[in-house]
Amino acid sequence: MSSGSRQDSGQAAATRRRGAALEEAILGAAVGILLESGVPGLTMDEVARRAGTNKNAVYRRWPNRVALGVAAYRRLADERTAPPDTGALRTDALELLRLANRTWSSPLGEILRGLLAAAGGTPGLLAELRDPDGGPTAHDTAWLTVIERAVARGEAPPGARHPRVAALPSALLRNEYVLRGEPAVPDPVLVEIVDEVFLPLVRGRGNPGDIC
Template sequence: MSNPKPERRRGEALEAAILEAAWDALMEAGYAALTMEAVARRAGTSRPVLYRRWPNVAELTVAAMRHHLAANPLEIPDTGNLRDDVIGLMRHIVERRTRMGSLISVELSGFFRETNSSPAKLKTQIVSREQHVMEILLSRAIARGEIEDRVIRPRVISLPVDLLRNEMMMTLEPASDQSIAEITDEIFLPLVGYRGGRE
């Protein structure tokens, strides 16, 4: 009796399998060794299937990174005060981004040359949730009376995560708890006018 043929994947299921295969290949061998053929083989499909969705390896790389981040979303801390929420968020980012930080700063140098891009431009393509999460934390802090209800500019909202990301990209190491506390206590909280909860 012959073995049944595996079910043919289509649509979103096939695309997810391809993007997961691309991410795994990127993590294992880096961007320089990433090829459409290798990803297709790993995903159990063909190169034409990939090319119908992504015209080149660079666009497949961006899609794979975006898919990975979407599949592993940031948790939204809810400790009851802004300081601990921000520190909890930053620690989670460190845990999730240590490997990606190394990938972006070192292994994607070929990607940046090919696409005339930069880490900052790539960030805008793949990252959006961090800003949204920080806005939620600030809204809760306003409701608790920890900060004034005023407009906080996007650059200030993104500052702690930007500083954290920059440190990890420069050192290629996870940011320490001391660094996270310094960014939070000495830079971010004073900028947003943190005064703690009201009695």
């Protein structure tokens, strides 16, 4: 069999994939393009070519390249977010904020900034960047995990286990990016967020005398 025939046969086999297998191939192709070329390089044609399928199959699952880019970014972000376990709430919180700060100024952060710019003012896409399924992101889950560990150690009252409490440090960090217009926040600001806002809020979620 000639090399051309083998290639055609392989492409036909790839095209016959259905369901989850095809979706995984498309997402994998999109992730690869984002890592290599960023958001500008993400096109439906290139995704279809790399996934070994046709462009219509891609469009049936994602209406445009930005929606696909959001799904691929979330795959990347979820893979890289793991809750630290330093043995203390303060150092766990600082490590999570520092991780987020490093990520924002990394190639992954550049992808996120590109997607935010490409999404423009589209509320649906902006919401998907954070929470497409109505549940917490991996980053939100990491914050809840460090709070739950702190509760188990007796560092925090049970009332601290609340999604709004867990989301606050990241929200403050995002606000710093907006105000500064820079892809990194000085470390003393991260310390201030933890020491002056997050920890007092956590401790205030219990009854007086719950935490010394």
